[in-house]
Amino acid sequence: MKNVFKWVYHNTLFGKLLIYSFHTSKNRFWPDQLVIRYNYWKSRKKPLNLKNPQTLNEKINWLKLYDRRPIHTQCADKYEVRSYVTEKIGEDYLVPLYFQTQNPNDLKPENLPDFPCIIKANHDSSGGIFVYEKHKLDYPDLIENFKKRLNKNYYSSTKEWQYKNITPRIIVEKLLITKEGEIPLDYKVHCFNGKAHMIQVDIGRGTDNHFRNWYYTDWTRCPFKWTARLGEKETDPADFDVHPPKELNAMSRLSNILSEPFDYVRIDWYDVDDKLYFGEITFHHDSGCRPIKPDKWDYKLGEMVQLSNNLN
Template sequence: MMRNIFIGTYIEKLWIYKFVFAGYSKLKFLYRDYLISDRKAITIRFRRAFGYTLDIENPKTLNEKIQWLKLYDRTNLHTRCADKYKVREYVKSKIGESYLVPLVFETKNVRDLIPDNFPDYPVIIKTNHDSSGGVIVRNKAETDWKRLQKHFKKLLKSNYYYKSNEWQYKNIERRLVVEKLLVRKDGGVPYDYKVHCFNNKAITIQVDIDRSGEHKRNWYSSSWKREPFWWSSLKSGGKRTDPAKWEVDKPECLPELIRLSEILSQEFIYVRADWYIVDNRIYFGELSFHHDGGLHPIWPKEWDYKLGQLLKLPIDESRD
């Protein structure tokens, strides 16, 4: 009897602790994401990521300069180009629509995610305002549409700005974008070629390999030599997108890839232009202005500084 009372009291206290802890966690995230300034939140995140205090007035490394860009490089064009739907018009105006992935449809209503609105070929569904969460539909007859609607209903309620303090996401009019799925001849998803442009010049190219499996990331110069550094992301399960031991073949269309990236970068201090290559044809992916939020280390560490010196900010010019 006493044992049962003890167990009951223990369980009751455990639930109270869980409730209190959950409430504390929610208040902590509310404070961090909504109540403090962007500058304070960015400073906290940076120190947590790197273990030292961000000097926003005198940034020197590439990751530090990305934090400066978050705070001081804000235009309506950034918002337009961070929008995965509206950026299509920007790309069309700059380089033409032939580089765009075929659009199936766009909608603001998850109830439009029904079989009648989808083609018989594979597609990818994604939100226009977030950084992940895309879903591939290969066979609409085998798709759980209710589950799909529930997934995207949740995503449409989120505002990525409050998770990242990346201002360009704050005022995006949220919607769903459905595009044709690009596939290689063997049925696999093509590699991602991401060209990092500093001051309108292609500096380095990351190649993301097998994103749905053993995700690797190689880094190459604009002349396709393996870079002496790597800049990995942290994925679920604690895995990192470290470089593969083998090489990715130099694309035949590399000069065109660089040319297009530099055209799209003309309005920006720093931008990452993402592309896919299928049968030697180039397709635009997206534009990103703060790679990984500038919150992942570059190895070896000295390359964070070396790359930072290649990116010139307006404050760098004022100090010269």
């Protein structure tokens, strides 16, 4: 029977319309908990335990459903989070902001700086557009791109509530480049109950040699991996190490401050020639749907996260 459904989907218009209707109705009309359970089952091929979550991934999904405070909306917004960071640790750690708008038609040469910058949306996770020479941009294509992005609500597909009420806008920031002319590594600090626990370092992002190393805050290797799937490849750890950032201790200390209100959160940083810049705050790493291997570490890490009883 499974093969019959596959054949109908791949070989008939009816099959494709049926699947499209299913996913559209799922995102629009299904209760959030049902969508979260379905997405987890689709990815992990096992049911999600929300009544008594044990693993880190289960607790991330529990938080997705039950920890829905206004501070999440502010911190998930790449524009509004700047005021949160300024209040908690000071504005010195913010990437310089050159321009912001809610209207894609404002993307004109006169509104962009004459030096490298990055253009991105404040409400999604689709990355940004690197601009080295603004006169080489295809502006009609750029405007069309951001019209589509600003019309998308990330909440509808993942039910990550923090994205639901963000006012979409475009932001233009300084493009961080090292003295060697390279894009710096980003360090993703995973925090449990307001304390930095482990740091994810992505190497070779956007290439066929994309690796993901995991370190504790003393820069010893973690005995597990938590990979993302990119096409046919997973972001496994590399067989080599990267040097710890010079500001490693400051990175952990500042992450503790920023993560204080949350049971679990990821605080992202850039280290550019030994100067720290805040990147973003992410509440549900890989939407809580990627396996931690060996499996026992999903449970061990889950034990370290204490879920609050006074949410909402």
